[in-house]
Amino acid sequence: MGKYEIIATAAMGMEALVAKEVRALGYDSKVENGKIMYSGDEYAIARSNLWLRTADRIKIKVGEFKAYTFDELFERTKALPWEEFLPEDAEFPVIGKSVKSKLFSVSDCQAIVKKAIVERMKKHYKRNSWFEENGALYRIEVALLKDVATITIDASGQGLHKRGYRAAQGEAPLKETMAAALVMLTNWHPDKPFYDPFCGSGTIPIEAALIGQNIAPGFNRDFVSEEWNWMPQKVWDDVRTEAEDLAKYDQELDIAGSDIDHRMVKMAQENAFEAGFGDLVKFKQMQVKDFTTTKEYGVIVGNPPYGERIGEKNAVEMMYREMGQVFRELDTWSIYILTSNEEFEQFYGRPATKKRKLYNGSIKTDLYQYWGKRPPRNKELEN
Ligand SMILES: C[S@@+](CC[C@H](N)C(=O)[O-])C[C@H]1O[C@@H](n2cnc3c(N)ncnc32)[C@H](O)[C@@H]1O
Numbered sequence: 001m002g003k004y005e006i007i008a009t010a011a012m013g014m015e016a017l018v019a020k021e022v023r024a025l026g027y028d029s030k031v032e033n034g035k036i037m038y039s040g041d042e043y044a045i046a047r048s049n050l051w052l053r054t055a056d057r058i059k060i061k062v063g064e065f066k067a068y069t070f071d072e073l074f075e076r077t078k079a080l081p082w083e084e085f086l087p088e089d090a091e092f093p094v095i096g097k098s099v100k101s102k103l104f105s106v107s108d109c110q111a112i113v114k115k116a117i118v119e120r121m122k123k124h125y126k127r128n129s130w131f132e133e134n135g136a137l138y139r140i141e142v143a144l145l146k147d148v149a150t151i152t153i154d155a156s157g158q159g160l161h162k163r164g165y166r167a168a169q170g171e172a173p174l175k176e177t178m179a180a181a182l183v184m185l186t187n188w189h190p191d192k193p194f195y196d197p198f199c200g201s202g203t204i205p206i207e208a209a210l211i212g213q214n215i216a217p218g219f220n221r222d223f224v225s226e227e228w229n230w231m232p233q234k235v236w237d238d239v240r241t242e243a244e245d246l247a248k249y250d251q252e253l254d255i256a257g258s259d260i261d262h263r264m265v266k267m268a269q270e271n272a273f274e275a276g277f278g279d280l281v282k283f284k285q286m287q288v289k290d291f292t293t294t295k296e297y298g299v300i301v302g303n304p305p306y307g308e309r310i311g312e313k314n315a316v317e318m319m320y321r322e323m324g325q326v327f328r329e330l331d332t333w334s335i336y337i338l339t340s341n342e343e344f345e346q347f348y349g350r351p352a353t354k355k356r357k358l359y360n361g362s363i364k365t366d367l368y369q370y371w372g373k374r375p376p377r378n379k380e381l382e383n
Pocket of ligand 1: 087170172173174177197198199200201202203204258259260264286287288289303304305317
C-alpha cells in the first residue's frame with residue numbers, strides 16, 4: 001500500500017464537522033483554510049470518498065511549494081514524481097486558482113503546470129510526441145495562496161454532495177453535504193422522531209435517514225479514482241463490502257417531512273425512493289402552521305424561505321411568527337431553523353438557546369437552535 005497526503009475540502013464553516021468525520025474514520029488531521037489534511041493509504045482514499053457526509057471532495061496532494069515566478073512554478077512542478085500518479089495514457093486537465101499571490105494569471109499558471117508535467121512524463125515514458133490522454137481522468141489543480149502553490153489531483157469526480165439520489169430538485173435546494181451537517185449538529189438519535197416542515201426536495205430527511213441507518217452517503221455513486229490504475233479494484237470492493245456490513249437496514253426510523261407545495265412533496269417522495277427510503281421516510285403536503293404532534297422528544301430541522309426575494313419578506317416574517325406559536329407547544333422537542341434573516345428570533349418570539357453561523361452556498365445564515373427538555377432519567381435509560 002502507498003502513503004498519500006489526502007485533503008478533504010470543506011465549505012466555509014464546515015471544517016470542524018469534516019475533521020470530526022475524518023477522525024471517526026480513524027485518521028488524525030490538520031485543519032487549514034477549508035482543508036482537512038491527513039495521510040493514508042488507498043483504503044483511506046476510498047473510505048473518505050464513500051463515507052464523508054460533510055466534505056466537498058477528496059484530493060491527493062502531489063506537492064506544495066513557494067512560487068514567486070513562472071520559472072519556479074515550472075521547475076518545482078517538474079520535480080514532483082508525476083509518474084507515480086499518472087499512467088502514460090492519463091487524461092490530465094489542469095485547473096487553477098490564485099489568491100493574494102504574485103502569480104495571479106490563473107490561465108498562465110495552468111499552462112505552465114501542464115507543460116511541466118508533460119515534460120516530466122515525456123522523460124519518464126521516453127516519448128517525444130504528445131500524450132493521447134485517452135485513459136482515466138486525473139484532474140489536476142494548482143491553487144496559489146499567498147505565493148504557496150498546492151498541487152492536487154481530484155479523487156472524487158463529481159462533488160461529494162452528489163449522492164446519486166436527487167433526480168429532482170426545487171428552487172432553493174440545500175446541498176446534501178449541508179443537509180447532513182444540519183442533522184449532525186442536532187442532538188438527534190435514530191430512535192427519536194425527526195421532522196422537516198419545509199422539506200422541499202427532501203434533502204434533510206433523506207440525509208437523516210442515511211445517518212440513522214449508518215448508510216455510507218456515497219453508496220449509490222461512483223468516484224473518478226475507481227478508474228485509477230494504482231487504486232486496486234480490491235480496495236473498492238473491500239470498502240463497499242465494509243459499508244454494506246456497517247449499514248443498519250433494520251434500524252427503525254420515524255422520519256417525516258412536509259411542504260406547503262404539493263409539487264415539492266412529490267419530488268421529495270421520488271428522491272427518497274431513489275435513495276432506497278421509499279417506504280421509510282414519509283412526506284405530506286402541509287403548511288408549517290398546521291403542524292401538531294403527540295410525540296415527544298423529537299427533533300425538527302427546517303430550512304424555510306429566508307424572505308430575501310422582493311415581495312416575499314412580509315409573508316415570510318408572518319410565517320416565522322406562526323411557526324413560533326405552533327412550536328411553542330413542543331417543549332420536549334429540539335428545534336433547529338436555518339435562515340439568513342437576522343431578526344428571526346424576534347418574529348419567532350423567543351431567543352435561541354444557541355446560534356451557529358453557517359454558509360448556505362454564499363449566503364451567510366445562522367442555525368437557530370431551541371433545545372427541548374431532556375427526557376426524564378428512566379426514559380433516557382430506555383433510549
Ligand atoms: C429553502 S426551501 C427548502 C429546500 C429543501 N431543504 C431542499 O433541500 O430541497 C423552502 C421550502 O419551504 C416551503 N414553504 C414555504 N412556505 C411554507 C409554509 N408556510 N409551510 C411549509 N412550507 C413552506 C417552500 O415550498 C420550499 O420548498
